[in-house]
Amino acid sequence: MDLRQLATMAAIVDEGSFGRAAARLGYTQSTVSQQIAGLEKTVGGAVFDRPGGPKPVTITPLGRVVLQYARDLLSRTDAMSAALDRFRAGEGRVDIGTFQSVTTVILPVLVQRLRAEHPDCDIRLFEEEADPPRVDDLDLVFFDGRTTGDVEHHKLLDDPYALVARRGTFPAGPVPLAALHGASMVAWPAVCDRPRVEEALARAGVAPRTVFRTTSNEAVLAMVRAGIGSAVLPRLVLDAADDTLSVHDLEPAFPPREIYLLWPAGRTHSPLAARAIEIAIEVAAAHHRRAG
Known part of the structure; x- marks a missing residue:
């Protein structure tokens, strides 16, 4: 089913006529008529009664059934579109594995910078002392050493x-x-x-x-x-x-112990996760320079 047809149907109900729906959507009236004809062919019956003249169109019982689900589908589509826009803007969620000393020294600066750039992002920290660390279900993981498996390693610093x-x-x-x-x-x-x-x-x-x-x-x-x-x-x-x-x-x-940043090999990062990795590398390098 074509979402454009459903959006056109909802606009006609909201505006009360094909002509006003066409103006709202930026279509010609004939385009609106064609979309409703296509929708009616798909659902197997009329969704509007068209009395003609100045009288408003009215929705049919079949149309009310279609409209109920059409509004839900359109709402979900709008929500998905908004979520994708936020994702592309870096306003999604990032899951970071960490451990105590990183949590208290490096993470505060990383989180502050990431939130300053992306105020609506969702940053979730998972602190555990597992060896090997849990990597597969996190976007990036701080760990004090290398680990085996299908994991990318980026050395951040030596910690004497x-x-x-x-x-x-x-x-x-x-x-x-x-x-x-x-x-x-x-x-x-x-x-x-x-x-x-x-x-x-x-x-x-x-x-x-x-x-x-x-x-x-x-x-x-x-x-x-x-x-x-x-x-x-x-x-x-x-x-x-x-x-x-x-x-x-x-x-x-x-x-010295070696502090690494890990993530699953071959993973395509979200914009937010990619930026978190960039900032983590910058923060660790700045800390290493100060300590040196």
């Missing part, structure tokens, strides 16, 4: 590790790894990148005494502030450090 301690625990300046042997430490559980840290310490022959574990970055820092122990954390986490804490380079340094 450092020692954070209650101020006065260690002298100013770099701290040798050997100084951590037997020391009280607060740490993440064996998720995220914690195994990499503990493997690096073990290779150096260093065995700290882990006294508390938590998945919360803020909880780790709170325990360090309370003097429970020190912690080895990526620098991105330590943006939340304050003057009650001291941050030290480690000697020798650990290999």
Whole structure:
């Protein structure tokens, strides 16, 4: 069924005549008549009674049935057209996978810039510590490492590790790894990148005494502030450090963790998702320059 025919029918009902409907739609009256004739052929009967002369046309019982569904179809078509316009303008929805330190340092700037450019966009964040990360049903994912599968990788930055301690625990300046042997430490559980840290310490022959574990970055820092122990954390986490804490380079340094942006290989991005990726790359580069 031709939507133009349905739109013409609705206009005739609204305007009360073929002539006024033609003027509203920008058609000739003969075009309006042809469209209604085509509609009547499709539905198998007259949709209007045409008394002729000055009397208005009236809709038939069959026409009322057609009109009921025609208005719904036209409304849905208008809604789809508006949604497509918003999509092309970047006002759709973007689903972003993230994790704690990215959420607190990089995501606020990304979201602020994206909303400034597209005020009506719908940004949804999904924070989890899965390894491998969930990629297929998200538009883009921040992850601290590469992953296997049909996934595109874009490296955003290197995130060096450092020692954070209650101020006065260690002298100013770099701290040798050997100084951590037997020391009280607060740490993440064996998720995220914690195994990499503990493997690096073990290779150096260093065995700290882990006294508390938590998945919360803020909880780790709170325990360090309370003097429970020190912690080895990526620098991105330590943006939340304050003057009650001291941050030290480690000697020798650990290999940094690598922060990547991931998305399903071969995916055609929406304009909003494509812009989110561009901004994420810009924000991460700016952070890397400041940190350097």
